[in-house]
Amino acid sequence: MTSRSSNLAIVGGGITGLTLSISLTKHGISHTLYESAAGFGEIGAGVGFEPNFVRTMGLISPALQEAFLTCADAKRPEAFDKTPAFFQYRIGDLRVPERKGLKDNLVAIKKDGTEVKIGEKLFDWRSRPGLRGGVHRAHLLDELVKLVPPHICKFKKRLIDVMEAEDGSGDAVLSFADGTTATHSAVLGCDGIKSRTREIVLGGKEEARAVFSGKYAYRGLIPMSKAVKFMGDYLPLRSQMFAGYHGHVLTFPIAKGTIMNVVAFSSRPTWESEKWVVDSSREEMLKDYETWSPMIKELIAAMPEKPDIWALFNHRPAKTYHQTKPKIVLVGDAAHASTPHQGAGAGVGVEDCYILGEILAAVSGNEDLEKAFKVYDEIRRPRSLKLVETSRTGAQLYELESELGDDFEAIEDRMETRMDWLWDYDIAEDREKALQILKGSANAGSSARL
Ligand SMILES: Cc1cc2nc3c(=O)[nH]c(=O)nc-3n(C[C@H](O)[C@H](O)[C@H](O)COP(=O)(O)OP(=O)(O)OC[C@H]3O[C@@H](n4cnc5c(N)ncnc54)[C@H](O)[C@@H]3O)c2cc1C
Numbered sequence: 077m078t079s080r081s082s083n084l085a086i087v088g089g090g091i092t093g094l095t096l097s098i099s100l101t102k103h104g105i106s107h108t109l110y111e112s113a114a115g116f117g118e119i120g121a122g123v124g125f126e127p128n129f130v131r132t133m134g135l136i137s138p139a140l141q142e143a144f145l146t147c148a149d150a151k152r153p154e155a156f157d158k159t160p161a162f163f164q165y166r167i168g169d170l171r172v173p174e175r176k177g178l179k180d181n182l183v184a185i186k187k188d189g190t191e192v193k194i195g196e197k198l199f200d201w202r203s204r205p206g207l208r209g210g211v212h213r214a215h216l217l218d219e220l221v222k223l224v225p226p227h228i229c230k231f232k233k234r235l236i237d238v239m240e241a242e243d244g245s246g247d248a249v250l251s252f253a254d255g256t257t258a259t260h261s262a263v264l265g266c267d268g269i270k271s272r273t274r275e276i277v278l279g280g281k282e283e284a285r286a287v288f289s290g291k292y293a294y295r296g297l298i299p300m301s302k303a304v305k306f307m308g309d310y311l312p313l314r315s316q317m318f319a320g321y322h323g324h325v326l327t328f329p330i331a332k333g334t335i336m337n338v339v340a341f342s343s344r345p346t347w348e349s350e351k352w353v354v355d356s357s358r359e360e361m362l363k364d365y366e367t368w369s370p371m372i373k374e375l376i377a378a379m380p381e382k383p384d385i386w387a388l389f390n391h392r393p394a395k396t397y398h399q400t401k402p403k404i405v406l407v408g409d410a411a412h413a414s415t416p417h418q419g420a421g422a423g424v425g426v427e428d429c430y431i432l433g434e435i436l437a438a439v440s441g442n443e444d445l446e447k448a449f450k451v452y453d454e455i456r457r458p459r460s461l462k463l464v465e466t467s468r469t470g471a472q473l474y475e476l477e478s479e480l481g482d483d484f485e486a487i488e489d490r491m492e493t494r495m496d497w498l499w500d501y502d503i504a505e506d507r508e509k510a511l512q513i514l515k516g517s518a519n520a521g522s523s524a525r526l
Pocket of ligand 1: 125267386423
């Protein structure tokens with residue numbers, strides 16, 4: 077069974093694939109979305125977006141931004157603080173006072189003489205004003221799906237390979253695990269960290285596959301009514317980072333403040349299992365945090381009985397995000413899967429979708445796709461590769477492994493500015509730059525659509 081169409085193929089229906097579909101739909105660019113699962117679905121965990129990413133959603137489509145706001149707690153008053161905290165940085169590891177030789181659970185005595193104890197706020201790691209917040213992934217995905225035309229979605233289509241059509245058209249012929257094929261002008265690979273499209277574009281090169289980052293995370297959701305019992309009313313409704321040696325625990329509210337999302341990070345040199353998500357137990361988790369404060373232990377006791385462990389893999393830098401024969405371009409995690417330590421993997425994927433949509437809307441036909449992908453690569457690769465690298469070093473900083481060790485004043489200073497490049501970014505300038513580069517090509521700039 078073979079289907080032929082002249083439109084684009086999106087492979088993968090996660091946050092990136094759906095957002096890209098929304099972006100292409102806005103521009104009237106015809107496409108089909110192939111997803112390997114039987115339906116759209118996300119794991120039961122949280123995901124956060126900072127103001128610049130929420131603004132980018134609005135640039136793609138006001139309906140997309142509204143979809144996010146429908147699920148977010150961005151309308152809570154504290155989301156509008158002039159200088160909201162990305163995370164309030166606290167120390168949770170009892171070894172800190174021990175190693176520093178401080179008594180009474182003190183972790184630091186600040187320059188102004190203030191004494192800070194285990195669990196108390198050391199500093200606000202400030203975000204930026206504007207709409208931001210955490211959402212339940214499944215809720216967000218449900219809202220995104222509503223904005224994607226249903227007839228373009230094909231399920232149970234696991235991409236196996238992409239070959240160039242033999243008719244000289246330059247089209248891409250996609251083969252799926254169910255034995256079917258489909259022909260499209262180009263493939264937009266949104267198939268995540270274990271991307272097949274990435275393997276095809278990067279061939280046998282070692283950067284095709286993700287590598288273990290040395291970190292793993294327990295994930296779980298705790299009802300807010302339960303969280304307030306051991307954390308009080310204030311802490312669980314704001315984003316908290318409890319740091320320690322080689323580990324840190326994040327909590328933030330999702331689902332409009334009704335659920336507290338927990339991601340507890342720990343370290344090990346290697347990851348042996350073939351699976352990247354494995355079952356665990358509260359006992360195993362407690363062992364990892366046995367030197368941590370009573371509050372963290374209560375938090376662990378409140379976690380689901382078998383919290384998942386996620387091995388955190390990331391990509392080595394790709395030398396390109398696209399290929400020409402046949403045409404494939406990588407988007408979102410397929411291009412730049414990162415560790416989650418800056419809470420921005422999905423956000424940077426949303427940026428990819430905005431820029432790629434704008435570029436594709438500005439080219440006049442299939443003959444310009446190659447140029448379009450080249451410009452996308454030029455614009456997006458440096459920024460998204462920087463995310464992967466700074467996310468890795470971010471974990472080292474929070475977990476007292478960087479050259480700053482446990483010098484909290486130096487850590488605060490560094491954290492104050494280290495996200496400027498990520499959050500104070502004008503994506504509209506990138507759009508302008510991309511369109512300028514396109515104008516330099518003979519066929520670009522026409523209002524005709526693909
Ligand atoms: C612990 C953790 C916390 C995080 N927190 C944040 C956060 O707070 N903020 C943030 O911005 N980011 C966060 N991230 C990163 C974010 O989750 C990812 O960047 C984002 O979900 C990637 O989306 P994606 O659509 O590119 O890939 P995926 O979500 O992996 O989607 C890929 C899709 O492709 C499909 N697929 C795969 N292979 C094939 C194939 N061969 N054929 C057809 N379909 C295929 C899959 O079924 C899936 O639906 C976090 C990540 C982790 C691990």
